[in-house]
Amino acid sequence: MSASTSLPIIGFIGTGVMGRSMAGHLLQAGYPLHVYNRTKAKAEALLANGAVWEDSPGEVARAAEIIITIIGFPQDVEAVYFGEDGVIAQAREGAVLVDMTTSSPRLAQRIAEAAKARGLSALDAPVSGGDLGAREARLSIMVGGEEATFEQVKPVVDVMGKTIVYQGPAGSGQHTKMVNQVAIAAGMLGVCEAMAYAETSGLDPKQVLACIESGAAGSWSLSNLAPRIIDRDFDPGFYVKHFIKDMTIALEEAEAMGLDFPGLQAAKTGYERLAAQGGADLGTHGLFKLYRDTD
């Protein structure tokens, strides 16, 4: 840990399921870490391991050279970055801001512009890989912003993920994450409809999977979530409520680009129905319940 004196001080805002694992890897790598979270209890494990508590986003920003955020919704990102005691107003000159929340590409661009106007740099760097990927530091991290800034903080990002790809100017990380979510959205319709067909037609769904999952119908979702559907295990890897947020952003962005996405639209409609029926805290494969809710 003696090397830690030469490592930059990191501020970490958002120590939820994802953030606490990611911040834990930074601590373990020797980075001095200042943390803030709306619910302090969720930061206790980090504090016990040497992280320093701060009482607001602004306090974190004043203490750190690199400020990482991974929080819930775009409105939270907006408040944390643009509030009076927020990151942009309070960060030291030359600080680098890294928002790892899955959020709006246009908000990422606004943050980058506001940061630049204050002599700061900003990256958007959302992740995929879920809580397991965060725990095992196997996240995919898709980065937008100035490439020089990316190179500057890459050693820090490397500690938290496995596949880290620079995607282009500010907003490109968020756009890439939206591409990811768009592919998953209609894909989940396909998986859930396929499994509903299999069970309703009287097939043995496990035999069906054995026959189709290695072929052209194969997908991560089919291999990883269809078995859980068969077992009626709808615990969240990824929450319905968070997926709805992402699909909402993606659909707004698509519309702004003049793109009509019937698959994404159908998925979003389905997930909103599921949430309205009380399924907001299920895993995304809970969509299956829309097709077979009798058992």
Place this chain on the structure above:
Amino acid sequence: MSASTSLPIIGFIGTGVMGRSMAGHLLQAGYPLHVYNRTKAKAEALLANGAVWEDSPGEVARAAEIIITIIGFPQDVEAVYFGEDGVIAQAREGAVLVDMTTSSPRLAQRIAEAAKARGLSALDAPVSGGDLGAREARLSIMVGGEEATFEQVKPVVDVMGKTIVYQGPAGSGQHTKMVNQVAIAAGMLGVCEAMAYAETSGLDPKQVLACIESGAAGSWSLSNLAPRIIDRDFDPGFYVKHFIKDMTIALEEAEAMGLDFPGLQAAKTGYERLAAQGGADLGTHGLFKLYRDTD
């Protein structure tokens, strides 16, 4: 080849792209082979290698102990099986009929019943894996019918495929294939919408794929077809016109089971629009053209 005298005589109807490769493997394995195809030219390579030409489905049926069919559309299956000079009317007592066309589960059940009434056995055994899978004998084959019949012809089916799974009573093979197609249908919407989003937002789609294809958005379609979309190579692995047939059957079956499949419906609508615009002979990833048709 001296063992061939002890092998059953096989009749093979339908020597198109799939059938000619599959029949070729049977010839190579030493099975005596009698063939019929609507267009004789497409059987020439098999005839040159020792297959015997027959002039009608009925003639094939009169000559063979096991009759395999893989033809275009359910109406073709209907004609080949139920015509006056068709397979059911003309087959020898005890013959086994194996329809490997992707066709309607209910038609498969009708064939099985009519066959049984004449002292024949029937299996539905559609395949997935495409022309490449057929050429390399790596097809997945999903089998419905009586299990004893399956065991009887399994050595023959083994010659043509790799993953061969018995799925249940008559129609179960077709149902399983429908599950496969249902998963692919909405999945292709997801892949095409994701790639359209990536390109339209100004991302480098190859960099995006590098970041997302190994994660939760990953699928056979994303890994195998998205690169061809990027290259604007829309040559068919699997034809749009055939996929529309399959989705039509799947949607009819779903409706008959009381299932509402918005993902499948959206995919079918999209593919029908693509076909109406002249895309019927594209590969299924040609669906991308609906989203970006300007380049």
